[in-house]
Amino acid sequence: MLWIFRALTMRRTSFILLVLAVFFAASLGVPSAHAVRTRGRVSSPEHLRTSHNKKQPAEPKFKARSKSRSAVARLRSVVLMRYRRARPRVETEAAGSEFVNQPPAVEDVSLPTTRMVMPLPLRGSYESLVRQNEKTEDDGLERIEDDDDLADRIARKMLVPVPVSAALNINGNLPENRRYCRPWTASFLSDLARAHATEFHHPLEVSSAVRTVAYQKQLMKVNGNATAAEGDVASPHLTGASIDIAKQGLTRQEIGWMRAWLLPLETAGKIDVEEEFRQSCFHITVYKSYAPPKPARKPATQAAAAPAKAGRSGL
Numbered sequence: 421m422l423w424i425f426r427a428l429t430m431r432r433t434s435f436i437l438l439v440l441a442v443f444f445a446a447s448l449g450v451p452s453a454h455a456v457r458t459r460g461r462v463s464s465p466e467h468l469r470t471s472h473n474k475k476q477p478a479e480p481k482f483k484a485r486s487k488s489r490s491a492v493a494r495l496r497s498v499v500l501m502r503y504r505r506a507r508p509r510v511e512t513e514a515a516g517s518e519f520v521n522q523p524p525a526v527e528d529v530s531l532p533t534t535r536m537v538m539p540l541p542l543r544g545s546y547e548s549l550v551r552q553n554e555k556t557e558d559d560g561l562e563r564i565e566d567d568d569d570l571a572d573r574i575a576r577k578m579l580v581p582v583p584v585s586a587a588l589n590i591n592g593n594l595p596e597n598r599r600y601c602r603p604w605t606a607s608f609l610s611d612l613a614r615a616h617a618t619e620f621h622h623p624l625e626v627s628s629a630v631r632t633v634a635y636q637k638q639l640m641k642v643n644g645n646a647t648a649a650e651g652d653v654a655s656p657h658l659t660g661a662s663i664d665i666a667k668q669g670l671t672r673q674e675i676g677w678m679r680a681w682l683l684p685l686e687t688a689g690k691i692d693v694e695e696e697f698r699q700s701c702f703h704i705t706v707y708k709s710y711a712p713p714k715p716a717r718k719p720a721t722q723a724a725a726a727p728a729k730a731g732r733s734g735l
Contacts, residue, residue, distance in 0.1 A: 538672070539679035542686070544694025544703070549647070552656045552692050552705045559708040561659040566634045567597060574600055579660050582626050583610045587617035589625045591666070600630045602661045604711035608691070608704075609663065615681060620674055627701055628664035631657040656705040664701040678702060685710075 564570050573579050579600040582590050588609060590599055601609070613624050631639075636649035636658060647655035656662040667675060682704070685691045690710045694703040 538676050539683065541697075542679055542682060542693040542695040542702070544696070546653065548692055548694060549653045549656075552662075553652055553654060555692075555707055556656055556659045556661055556705070559661070561602075561661060563654065563658040564630065564632045564660065566632050570597055570600075570630065570632055573660070578602075579630060580606050582606065582629055582663070583613075585610075585613065585623075587623050588613035589623045590629075591625060591627045594626075594628065598628075598630055598635075600660060601663055602659070602706070602708075604708050605661055605663060605706040607711045608706045612665075612681065616674070616677070619677060625666040625669070626663055627666040628657065629662075630660040631655065633658055661707070662703065662705040664696075664699070664703050667695075667700045667702065 564573060570579075574597070580603050582588070582599050582601055583606050584590055609626070616624055633649045636646065636655055639646045640649065647653065649655065649658070665678070670678070679695075682691065682693050682702070686693050690707060692705045692707075696703055
């Protein structure tokens with residue numbers, strides 16, 4: 421048993437010595453044979469004895485980080501250089517009266533942002549409907565009773581066709597005899613459609629124009645929101661002075677533009693606007709003052725007689 425004890429003691433001692441040798445070698449910075457092979461060097465005894473005197477290279481991750489930082493710095497310098505070249509040079513006053521060209525200081529560039537302020541809806545009211553009836557009465561307009569009365573006013577040119585054009589359409593479901601309005605209402609429609617087409621390059625649509633009392637009574641039976649056909653708050657469509665502009669198909673920007681275009685005319689007393697949401701339209705009543713009457717022309721006989729009198733007086 422003694423020889424077994426001695427063998428174990430010698431093995432333990434050898435193991436301790438081996439651990440101490442490895443620890444000592446690591447403290448001196450001697451690379452292993454595997455590390456030497458990965459660096460492409462020959463693992464010779466001379467190299468193992470002298471490698472601890474050489475400076476170890478930096479870790480790869482630090483190399484990658486330094487390379488990325490230098491790349492960003494180079495890119496920034498290129499961008500700034502191009503920015504300086506792109507900007508025009510300005511002349512600054514130097515000593516005396518001479519001017520020298522100097523590159524401007526680089527400033528932070530920010531894109532301007534604009535936000536369109538949406539005008540408030542032009543909502544109608546009971547007072548507005550009363551005012552429309554009073555003003556159309558002051559303009560001498562009567563309510564059109566039925567289709568015969570409507571045809572008579574069209575024949576006498578008291579009503580004119582809605583001015584359909586490339587800038588203004590009319591709803592195809594509207595009957596032919598109800599595609600008429602007052603002359604000043606037609607002038608208003610032409611102005612509105614032209615201004616809208618210039619801004620948005622597509623037409624507006626008229627969804628309703630003149631109506632008769634008989635038709636309005638029928639409409640009241642099927643549409644609970646229809647205005648009365650008689651009384652102080654009857655529908656202004658019965659006089660032919662009102663039209664409806666459809667909101668369907670208009671963008672938010674177009675609706676805001678319409679509100680901004682109509683509001684000054686309403687403030688000036690030229691029109692009254694009720695923006696309807698259930699029927700989705702702009703109900704607009706146009707007053708005769710929108711298009712003032714043209715000055716009366718002198719008769720041809722008077723115009724020819726005036727120069728003759730002037731000629732005789734000069735003799």
